[in-house]
Amino acid sequence: MSEIKLTNVVKRYGRVEVVHGINLEIAHNEFVVLVGPSGCGKSTTLRMIAGLEEISDGEIHIGDALVNDLPPRKRNISMVFQNYALYPHMSVRENLGFGLKIAKQSEAMIEERVGEAAEILGLSELMDRTPAELSGGQRQRVAMGRAIVRHPEAFLFDEPLSNLDAKLRVQMRTEIKKLHSKVKTTVVYVTHDQVEAMTLADRIVVMKDGYIEQVGTPMEVFNHPVNTFVASFIGSPPMNLIPARVESGKVKLADGASVPVPNRLADKVRDGQDVIFGLRPDDMTPEGHGINDTGQVATLELTVDLAELLGTETLLYTQLGGQDALGKMFDPRDVAAGETLRFRLSLDKAHLFDATSGKSVRL
Amino acid sequence: MARTKSPYKTRLALTPYLLLSPAFLVLIFVVALPLVFSLYTSFTGYRLVRPDTLWNWVGTRNYERIFADLDFWIAFGRTILFLAIALNLEFILGLGIALLINRITWGQRTLRTIMMFPMMFSPILVGYQFKFIFNDNIGVLNNALQSLGISDAATPWLVDRYLALGSIIFAEVWMSTSVFAILLLAGLFAMPRDPIEAARVDGCSPWQVFRHITLPFLMPFAFIAMTIRSLDVARAYDIVDVMTGGGPAGRTELLWTLIARVGYDNARMGQANAMAYVSIILSIAFTYYFFTKLVAARRYMGGAA
Amino acid sequence: MSGPLKRRIVAVATWIGTFLLMLVICLPGLWVMLTGFRPNREVLAKPAIWIPEQFNLNNFAKIFGFGAEQIAIPVPAYFTNSLVIALTSTAIALIIGMSGGYAFARFRFPFKDSIFLGLMLSRTVPGIALSLPVFMIWSRIGLIDTKLGMIIVYTALNIPFTIWLIDGFFRQVPKEMSEAAQVDGCTRWQAFWKVEFPLAKSGIASAGIFAFLTSWNEYALASQLTRSTDSKTLPVGLMDFTAQFTIDWAGMSAMAVIIIIPALILTFLVQKHLIAGLTFGGVKG
Numbered sequence: 001m002s003e004i005k006l007t008n009v010v011k012r013y014g015r016v017e018v019v020h021g022i023n024l025e026i027a028h029n030e031f032v033v034l035v036g037p038s039g040c041g042k043s044t045t046l047r048m049i050a051g052l053e054e055i056s057d058g059e060i061h062i063g064d065a066l067v068n069d070l071p072p073r074k075r076n077i078s079m080v081f082q083n084y085a086l087y088p089h090m091s092v093r094e095n096l097g098f099g100l101k102i103a104k105q106s107e108a109m110i111e112e113r114v115g116e117a118a119e120i121l122g123l124s125e126l127m128d129r130t131p132a133e134l135s136g137g138q139r140q141r142v143a144m145g146r147a148i149v150r151h152p153e154a155f156l157f158d159e160p161l162s163n164l165d166a167k168l169r170v171q172m173r174t175e176i177k178k179l180h181s182k183v184k185t186t187v188v189y190v191t192h193d194q195v196e197a198m199t200l201a202d203r204i205v206v207m208k209d210g211y212i213e214q215v216g217t218p219m220e221v222f223n224h225p226v227n228t229f230v231a232s233f234i235g236s237p238p239m240n241l242i243p244a245r246v247e248s249g250k251v252k253l254a255d256g257a258s259v260p261v262p263n264r265l266a267d268k269v270r271d272g273q274d275v276i277f278g279l280r281p282d283d284m285t286p287e288g289h290g291i292n293d294t295g296q297v298a299t300l301e302l303t304v305d306l307a308e309l310l311g312t313e314t315l316l317y318t319q320l321g322g323q324d325a326l327g328k329m330f331d332p333r334d335v336a337a338g339e340t341l342r343f344r345l346s347l348d349k350a351h352l353f354d355a356t357s358g359k360s361v362r363l
Numbered sequence: 364m365a366r367t368k369s370p371y372k373t374r375l376a377l378t379p380y381l382l383l384s385p386a387f388l389v390l391i392f393v394v395a396l397p398l399v400f401s402l403y404t405s406f407t408g409y410r411l412v413r414p415d416t417l418w419n420w421v422g423t424r425n426y427e428r429i430f431a432d433l434d435f436w437i438a439f440g441r442t443i444l445f446l447a448i449a450l451n452l453e454f455i456l457g458l459g460i461a462l463l464i465n466r467i468t469w470g471q472r473t474l475r476t477i478m479m480f481p482m483m484f485s486p487i488l489v490g491y492q493f494k495f496i497f498n499d500n501i502g503v504l505n506n507a508l509q510s511l512g513i514s515d516a517a518t519p520w521l522v523d524r525y526l527a528l529g530s531i532i533f534a535e536v537w538m539s540t541s542v543f544a545i546l547l548l549a550g551l552f553a554m555p556r557d558p559i560e561a562a563r564v565d566g567c568s569p570w571q572v573f574r575h576i577t578l579p580f581l582m583p584f585a586f587i588a589m590t591i592r593s594l595d596v597a598r599a600y601d602i603v604d605v606m607t608g609g610g611p612a613g614r615t616e617l618l619w620t621l622i623a624r625v626g627y628d629n630a631r632m633g634q635a636n637a638m639a640y641v642s643i644i645l646s647i648a649f650t651y652y653f654f655t656k657l658v659a660a661r662r663y664m665g666g667a668a
Numbered sequence: 669m670s671g672p673l674k675r676r677i678v679a680v681a682t683w684i685g686t687f688l689l690m691l692v693i694c695l696p697g698l699w700v701m702l703t704g705f706r707p708n709r710e711v712l713a714k715p716a717i718w719i720p721e722q723f724n725l726n727n728f729a730k731i732f733g734f735g736a737e738q739i740a741i742p743v744p745a746y747f748t749n750s751l752v753i754a755l756t757s758t759a760i761a762l763i764i765g766m767s768g769g770y771a772f773a774r775f776r777f778p779f780k781d782s783i784f785l786g787l788m789l790s791r792t793v794p795g796i797a798l799s800l801p802v803f804m805i806w807s808r809i810g811l812i813d814t815k816l817g818m819i820i821v822y823t824a825l826n827i828p829f830t831i832w833l834i835d836g837f838f839r840q841v842p843k844e845m846s847e848a849a850q851v852d853g854c855t856r857w858q859a860f861w862k863v864e865f866p867l868a869k870s871g872i873a874s875a876g877i878f879a880f881l882t883s884w885n886e887y888a889l890a891s892q893l894t895r896s897t898d899s900k901t902l903p904v905g906l907m908d909f910t911a912q913f914t915i916d917w918a919g920m921s922a923m924a925v926i927i928i929i930p931a932l933i934l935t936f937l938v939q940k941h942l943i944a945g946l947t948f949g950g951v952k953g
Contacts, residue, residue, distance in 0.1 A: 013776075052847050054372055069371035072850040079851045085844035089866050099852035102862075146852070156851075378856075379780075382771035385764040386787065386827050393824030394790045394798065401801035460689060466682050474686065476939050481693060483935040485885030487903040488924050492696045495703070495917060503699055506716035537696070590788075594829070597794030601887040605907070619796045619888075626800050627892060639797035646792040654785065 002063050002153035002186045003028050004049060010057035011044050011210075019044055020210045021058060026154075031180055031187045035197040036207035037233070043158055045207070046190045050156050051075050063153060073102075078147035079156040083163060084139045086131035092142050093127040099150045117145040120182060121175075137168045144179060154186040161196065173199060194234050198222065206230050223349075228358040231278050231351060240284065242321035243355060244277040246270065251277050251352070253321030259298035262347040265361055274355035281315065283346040284327040295348040302327070302343050307335040316341070398643070405637040411630035425637035434613065435621065435638065442618040442645070445528070446596055449535045453592070454585060456536065457543025464544070465551045475548065482541045486598045490605030493534040497521050497606070521607050524614045531615055534602050543588045550584030551577075586657035593649035597642065618642045697928065703921035704728070711917045727922035739916070743923060745897040746905035753815055753901060754883035757822035761830050762876045768827070769834030770860065774843065791828035795888030803892050813895045821889055826879040833878065837871030837941075838864065874941035877934045884930060902927050 004026040011019035019041040026032045034042040047053040049060060051072035060067050067075050078099070086095050096117055100110045118124045121141045131139055140160065147155050157176070161169045177200055180187055191197055197204050198218045206213045206221060206229075214226045225231035225239075232238045244251045246269045250258040259277070261269060269275060287299070302325075306317040309332055316327040316335060327343055335341070352361045405426070408419040429435045464474050481489070496503050497520035508514045520530045554577065562572045600619035603609060609620035616624075619642060626635030703711055705723050731743040771777075772784060802821060803812065811817030841864050849859035865872075887903040894900045902923070909920040 050847075050851055052850070054375060069369045071371075071855070072847070073853040073855060077851065079848065081844045081848060083842065083844060085842060085848035087845065087848075087863055098849070098862075102849075102853040102858060146848075150852070376777070379771040379775035379777040382767045382775075383783070386768040386831060389764060389820070389824045389827060390787070390790050393802065393821055394793060397798065397801035397805055398793065400805060401797075404801065404804070463682060463685050463689065467686060474690070476936060477690060477693060479935050479939045480697070480932060483881055483885075483931045484697070485887065485903050485927055485931065487885070487887040487906060488700075488927055491906060491920065491924055492700045495700060495921070496696055501712050501714075501716075501917065503716075510716055510718065537692070541693075594788065594791050595795075597796065597888070600794065600796050601903075604887070604891070605910075619794055622794075622796050622800070623892070632800060632804065636800050639794070639800050642794050642797045643792075646794055647789050650789060650792045651785075654788070 003061075004154060004186060004188065005061040006045070006049075006058070007060075008058035009045070009048060009055060009060060011041070011048060011053060012056040017056075018210050019048075022207075022210075022212050024205060024212065024215065026186060026188060029184045029186055031189065031200060031202045032205060033189045033191060033197040033201035033203075034205045034207055035191055035194055035233075036213075038192055039209075040207040041210040042190045042192075042205075042207045046156055046158055046188060049075075049154075049188060050077060050079050076150075076153045077156055078150055078152040078154075079158065080140075080143045080147050080160045082159040084131070084143040084160075086139055086142055086146075088131050091128050091130055092123060092134070095131070095142055096123075096145050096149050099146065103150075113149045113151075114145075117149045120148065120179065121145045136164050137172060140164065140172055141175075144176070148179070148183050152185065154188060157187065157189040157191075159191055160189075161191070162193070169196075176200060195236060198234070204234070206233060208233075224360070224362065225278075225351065226360050226363060228276055228278070228353045231353070231360075235280055237281050237315065237326050239278045239280045239351070240320060240323075240325040241353075242277045242279075242323050242325065244275050244321060246273045246275055246352075251275065253277065255319075255322045257300055257321065259300070259345055259350075260296070260347065262350050262352070263296055264348070265350075265352050268361040269352060273361075275361065276353040276355055276358070277321070278351035278353060279345060280349065281326040281328040283349040284325070284343055286316070286327070286329050286341040287344055289329045289331045295346060298345045298347055300343050300345060301340055303338060303340045304335045306337055309334060318343075401636045401639060404633055405640055407633045409631075409633040409636075411627075411632055416633075421633070425634045429634060429637050429641070434616070438613075438616045438618050438621045439641070441528070441616065445532060445535075445599065445617060446649075449532050449539070449599075450589070450592065452532070452536050453540045453543050454589075456540045457547055457588070458581075458585075460540065460544040461547035461551055464548055475545065478541045478544055480541075481538050482545070484538060486538060486601035487605055489534050489538045490602035493530060493537070493602075494521065494606045497530045522611055527607055527611075527615045531599070531603055531606055534606065535599050538602070539592060542592055543585065546584045546588040546591075547581055550581045554580050583657060583660040586653055586660050589653040590650060590657055593646065593653050596646060596649060618645070700921050701925050701928070703918055704925040705922075706918055708916055708918035711921075727918050728926075731919055731922055731926075739919060741905060741908045741919075742897050743902075743905060743926070746900050746902045747926065749815060749818075749894075749897075749899055750884060750901040750903075753818045753822060753899070754880050756815075757819045757826060757883050758876055758880040760819070760823045761826035761879045762872065764823070764827055765830030765834050765875065765879075766872060768831040769836075770838055770864075772831065772835040773838035774846065787828045787831060791825070795825075795886070796892075799889045799892040802889070806893060812893060813899050815899050817893060818890060818899055818901070821893065822883040822886065825886070825889070826882055829882070830875050830879050833875040834868070834872055837868040837875070840871070841867045871941050874938040877938040881931055881934055884927070 006022055006024040008021040008023060009019060010017060010021050022045065034045060036042050044053055048055050049062070051067065051070060055068050062075055062077065087098065090098065093114060096114045097110045100113060118127060121144060123138070123141055123145055126134065126138060131142065134142065143160070160176070161172050164172060173196060189200060201218055203215060204218055204221045205215050208229055214221055214230045216224070221230060221234050225234060228241055232241060242253055244253045246252070246261060248271060249261055249266070251261055252258045300320070302318040302320065304316045304318050308315040308317070311332060312330070314329040314332055314335065316329055318325055318327055353359060354361055404417070406420060406422060407417055408421045408424070409417045460478070464471060464478070467474065499505055499517045499519045499522065502520070504520065505517055508518070519526065521527050558576050559572055562576050567575065597619050599617060600623070603615055603617055603620050604623070607615045609616040609624065618638065622635050622638045622642060625631050625638060702720065704727055705725065706720050707722050707726065710717050710720065710722060730739055731741065733744065772780065806812040806817050811820070845863050845867065846856070846859045849863045850856065854862060885903060886901070890901045890904045891907070894904055906920065906923055906927070909916055909923070
C-alpha cells in the first residue's frame with residue numbers, strides 16, 4: 001500500500017519559512033493535484049516528498065515508512081521533471097532502463113520492463129535515439145516511461161506539461177490520465193494550471209503562500225470554494241467577486257443595485273455584514289440565452305462594454321457593483337458596445353464570502 | 364513539533380564543507396600559513412644569510428623604513444602607473460578587437476582561436492620574445508627600421524627610461540589584451556538582438572545604440588575580464604625580469620621586481636616581506652574592486668546576461 | 669556618401685584592421701620560432717639578413733645534446749621536470765577542483781559567497797610575494813629545489829581557478845539531471861559519476877588543460893624555489909641563457925619553441941570550452 005501522509009510539514013530556507021506546517025493524506029492509487037500560483041510552495045512540497053529538499057519540520061510517511069531521513073533513492077518513488085531531465089548522453093532505451101540498471105536488475109528483466117513501458121507510451125520506434133533527437137512531446141513520454149519502468153509506489157509530477165505548446169499540452173494531459181488508469185499508482189501532480197488540476201485530479205489541493213487553502217474533489221472545489229482565493233483561482237474565466245453588504249435580506253452592491261440573498265445562504269449571513277458576492281460568468285447570462293432558467297434567479301439591467309466572440313459562446317464585459325464583471329452568452333451573437341441587456345443571475349450558484357476574512361459564509 | 368537535527372540532515376549540511384576541505388587544506392598549507400609566517404617575518408630583521416635574525420623582532424621598523432624609502436615609492440608609483448595604462452589600453456583595444464571580429468562573418472572562429480594564443484604564452488616567453496625584438500643591436504625592430512632606412516640609430520628600446528617602460532607595457536598589453544577581447548566578444552555573441560532593434564526603431568544612431576545598449580550589456584563581461592586580469596597582474600614580474608631585470612639602474616623597477624631584489628639578492632627577507640604585504644594588499648584591492656563591480660553589474664543586468 | 673560605397677569602405681577597413689591585428693599577434697611569435705631554426709651567426713649578422721640562408725634543426729639538436737656543439741644547459745632535464753611537475757599538479761588540482769567546484773555548483777551553504785571570494789583572493793597573491801615565505805618554509809622542511817615542492821605549490825596555485833571553471837561547467841548541467849538520477853535510485857556519488865560527470869567532462873578536461881598550462885608557464889615562484897636540474901623547469905631554464913657571456917639567441921629561441929608548442933596545441937584544443945567556462949561561471953554567478 002502506498003498512501004502518502006504529510007504531518008505538520010514545514011520548510012524553511014534559513015529564517016524564511018515557505019511551507020507552514022501542512023497536513024495532507026493521499027490515499028492509495030489516488031491522483032492528487034497540488035495547484036496554486038507560483039511561489040505557493042507546491043513544488044517545494046513535492047520535492048520534500050521526493051526527498052530532494054530536506055524537511056525542516058514535521059513528518060512525511062510513504063506507505064508505512066517515515067521517510068524524513070531517507071534519501072530519494074530509498075523512497076521508491078519516481079518523478080517527472082518540468083524540463084524532463086532526460087540524460088542527454090544516453091539513448092531512449094538507456095534512459096528508460098537507467099533506474100533498473102542502478103538497482104542491479106537482470107538484463108532480461110530490464111528489457112522486459114523497458115519494452116513494456118515503451119509499449120504503453122508508444123516509444124518503441126524511438127528507442128535508439130538520444131533525447132536531442134526527440135520532439136517535446138516525445139521527450140515528455142520518455143520522462144514518463146522512465147518513471148513507470150520502476151513500478152514505484154508513487155509518481156511525482158512537477159509541472160510536466162508547462163514546457164509544451166497548448167495543443168500538445170491538451171494531448172499529453174489525456175495521455176497522463178490514460179496512463180494513470182492503466183498503471184494504477186498513487187500520483188502527486190504539481191501544476192499552476194487549474195484546468196490541468198480540474199481535468200486530472202481525483203482530489204485537488206489548492207495552495208497559496210505555503211498554506212493549503214482547500215482540499216477536495218474538482219467539483220467540490222469548483223462548486224464550493226472555501227474562500228475568495230480558491231473561488232478566483234479555480235475556474236476560467238474566473239468568478240466575478242463584487243464587494244457588497246447584506247441589508248434586510250438583500251445583497252446590496254456598491255453601485256446601489258441589489259439582488260436577494262440566495263435562499264440557501266439566508267441563515268448564514270446577518271444584517272449589515274460586509275460580504276463579497278461571487279458569481280461565475282456562466283451563471284450570469286442575458287435573458288433568453290442562458291441555461292439557468294430554473295431555481296432562484298435575480299434580474300439586472302447591465303450595459304455591455306465589450307463582447308468577445310469565442311465561437312460557441314460570447315463573453316460579455318460589463319460592470320456590476322462598480323466593478324468589472326464578466327457574463328456569458330451561449331450564443332455566438334455580437335453585441336454592440338453600450339448595448340444594455342437584461343441579465344439573469346443564478347442565485348443558486350452564487351457565493352457569499354465574508355469581506356474581512358474572505359471565507360465563505362457557508363463555513 | 365520540534366525535531367532535533369537528525370544525523371541524515373547533519374550529513375547533508377556538512378557535505379559541501381567536506382567537498383571543499385581538500386582545497387582548504389592545500390590552500391592553508393601553501394598560501395595561508397606562509398602568509399602568516401611572512402607577516403611575522405615582516406616584523407623581524409630576518410636576513411637570509413643569518414638565520415638567527417628570524418627571532419629578531421623589530422616591530423614596525425621594516426614598514427617605517429620602506430615607507431620612508433624613495434625607491435620604494437617610485438617603484439610603487441610606477442607599478443600603479445603601469446597597471447593603469449596597461450589595463451585601460453587592454454580594455455579599449457580589447458573592445459575594439461571584439462567589435463572588429465564581431466563584424467567578420469568568414470573565418471571568425473579561426474580568428475578567435477588565434478587571438479587566444481598570446482593569453483596562453485608563458486609570460487617569460489612573451490618577455491623573451493620582446494627582449495629579442497626590442498634589442499638595440501640585433502633586434503628585429505631596429506633591424507627593420509635600419510633596413511627600411513627610417514632610422515640609422517640603434518634606438519635603445521630597453522635602456523631609455525621611457526622607451527623601456529613603454530616596451531614593457533607593449534609586451535604586457537600584447538599578452539593580455541586577448542583576455543578582454545575574447546570575453547567581450549563572448550558578450551557580443553550572447554547579446555540579444557531585440558534591444559538593439561528596439562533602439563534602432565526608436566531612432567537611436569549607431570553610436571547611441573552602442574553607448575546606451577551594447578556597452579552597458581558588455582560591462583559585466585568587461586568586469587569578468589578585469590577580475591581575471593587582476594587575479595594575476597603580478598605576472599608582469601616575469602616579463603620585466605626577462606626584458607630588463609628592473610634595470611637599467613632601476614628605471615623599470617616595479618614593486619614585484621623590487622621585492623625579489625631586496626629579498627633574494629640583498630637577502631633582507633624581513634623588509635622584502637613587508638613590501639610583499641603591500642603588493643598583496645594592492646592585488647587584493649584590485650581584485651575585490653572589480654569583483655564587486657562584477658556583482659553589481661550582474662545585479663543591474665538582472666540576469667539578462 | 670552613398671550607402672553601398674560606405675559599406676564597401678567599412679568592409680575594406682574591417683579587413684585591413686583584422687589583417688594588421690593578426691600581424692601584431694602572430695609576427696613576434698613567428699619570428700622567434702623562425703629564429704629557432706637559424707644559426708646564431710645569421711641572427712647576429714649586421715646588416716640584418718632577412719631571408720634565412722640556413723634553415724635547420726641544429727639548435728634543437730644542440731640544446732638536447734645530440735649535435736656536434738655542446739652547451740652547458742641541461743634542457744632535457746628541465747623538460748622532464750616541467751612535464752612531471754605540470755602533469756602531477758594538474759591531476760591533483762583537477763581532483764580537488766572537481767570536488768570543490770561541485771560543492772559550489774550544487775550546494776547551498778552558509779558563507780558560500782565569502783568562501784568563493786576568499787578562494788579567488790588566495791590566487792591574487794603575487795607569485796613573487798608568496799615565494800618569500802614559501803622559500804623560507806620549504807628550505808626548512810626540505811622541499812626546496814624538489815619536484816614535490818613545486819607540485820604542491822602549483823596545485824595550490826591552480827585550485828582557485830580550477831574550482832571557478834568547474835563550478836561553471838557543473839552549473840551548465842541542469843540540477844534536475846542529478847535529481848532525476850537520485851530518484852531513479854542513485855546515491856549522490858553514483859549520480860555524480862554516471863550522469864553529471866559525463867556531461868561536464870569536456871569542460872573539466874579544458875579546466876585541466878588550463879591548469880597544465882599555468883604550471884607549464886609559471887616563472888616567478890619556480891625561479892626562486894628551484895635551483896638545480898632536480899627541479900628547474902623550462903621557463904627558469906630559459907634564463908640560463910642570459911647568464912652566459914654572449915646570449916645564444918638562436919639556442920634560446922629553439923628552447924622557446926619547445927615551450928610554445930604544447931601551449932599552442934593545448935590552447936587550440938581548449939579554446940571553445942574555456943571561453944564558455946569563463947563567461948558562464950562569471951556571469952551566471
